[in-house]
Amino acid sequence: RQDAHAAVGGERERRAARVPLGVRLRVLRVLVTGGAGFVGSHLVDRLLERGDSVIVVDNFFTGRKENLAHHDPATAALEVIRHDVVEPALLEVDRIYHLACPASPVHYKHNPVKTAKTSVVGTLNMLGLAKRVGARFLLTSTSEVYGDPLQHPQVETYWGNVNPIGVRSCYDEGKRTAETLAMDYHRAANLEVRIARIFNTYEPRMCIDDGRVVSNFVAQALRKEPLTVYGDGKQTRSFQYVSDLVEGLMKLMEGEHVGPFNLGNPGEFTMLELARVVQETIDRGARIEFRPNTADDPHKRKPDIARAKQLLGWEPKVPLREGLPLMVQDFRARIFGDGQQAAQ
Ligand code: NAD
Ligand code: UDP
Ligand code: UDP
Secondary structure, three states: OHHHHHHHHOOOHHHOOOOOOOOOOOOEEEEEEEOOOHHHHHHHHHHHHHHEEEEEEOOOOOOHHHHHOOOOOOOOOOOEEOOOOOOOOOOOEEEEOOOOOOOHHHHHOOOOHHHHHHHHHHHHHHHHHHHHHHEEEEEEEHHHHHHHOOOOOOOOOOOOOOOOOOOHHHHHHHHHHHHHHHHHHHHHHOOOEEEEOOOOOOOOOOOOOOOOHHHHHHHHHHHHOOOOOOOOOOEEEEOOHHHHHHHHHHHHHHOOOOOOOEEEEOOOEHHHHHHHHHHHHHOOOEEEEEEEOOOOOOOOOOOOOHHHHHHHHHHOOOOHHHHHHHHHHHHHHHHHHHHHHHOO
């Protein structure tokens, strides 16, 4: 008799695995911590679409219920729980996508001790949960583990250049410790782990006052305010559209490799070049205003994605000039309301 557990997965997986209709299928139970945030909510959309049963755990520090409101609570296989991952949680799941952590520098510097606790104690708790129930665990780490990199582009084997006592350390060192914990649970408890190092990602559901550069520039251009370029604007970042990231996260989770894997778009822009793309997309007359830069701001950042290409068969598809307009429509509606949007 065919073991139903061999057929864990959604409808698509069942068809792919040619599981006969008569065999009872156990739906994959997936926990997404931080699932009300902007990356998390897109991941939840895709998991539900695939037929998984999804539990979101979120303390709504930066996440919003509206990000998940398009799922009908009566029919969607979605349960949303208000919970802080710094406290232990008892749940029964097969997969854990661990995203809970503020990601914008403005947010993570707001309460740095809480950020470090979220990354370290929160990750420890979710690893403990994964160990207890035998779930596979994916950590969303960050390009920030490379700090102000001395290697360019950044390869996964690079150990980074991080200030351990600076204002960004709560996040950078927090995520580095989270990676350490994940690897130690993998080695000591035989836990199945996956590590993604995510590079700057943008998309329509970002908080308008998120403080990150893409959302700032788009909101400023729409409001006819000057685009605030920090420092001389020559520092670089590489911007990835959210759908590419979500695809990479799911491929990583379902694949057989631990990682870490860089997930990012290698298209690299200075902040002045980004401002120019925003001007071209929204308002050619938008002014630029220079502001002092923040402490320890990395000078450059660009992922080497050869490992993800080779082992996950993944690469991003949406260039900045295609992704940005998708965000503008949503920001316009949220800033001006639908009525005024029509008048734009
Ligand atoms: P976000 O701020 O939109 O989402 C984070 C979510 O985690 C929010 O819903 C927030 O309420 C929740 N959260 C925060 N602290 C929590 C806690 N203690 N307990 C429970 N929930 C908590 O940010 P995002 O951009 O969607 O980031 C998601 C993950 O991806 C984060 O772990 C972040 O570090 C990582 N990441 C994102 C980027 C990016 O550019 N978006 C880059 C690198 C890494
Ligand atoms: N934990 C949790 N949910 C669980 C199992 C564990 O939140 O279902 C937490 C637990 O409270 C502990 C952490 O995960 O703080 C690490 O658990 P583990 O069993 O690995 O270590 P120990 O409890 O032995 O320190
Ligand atoms: N930045 C900027 N103007 C802004 C916000 C940010 O020029 O209004 C710069 C910031 O100094 C950094 C880059 O944009 O060099 C990316 O910052 P963000 O906060 O988006 O993400 P980070 O990669 O620093 O985590």
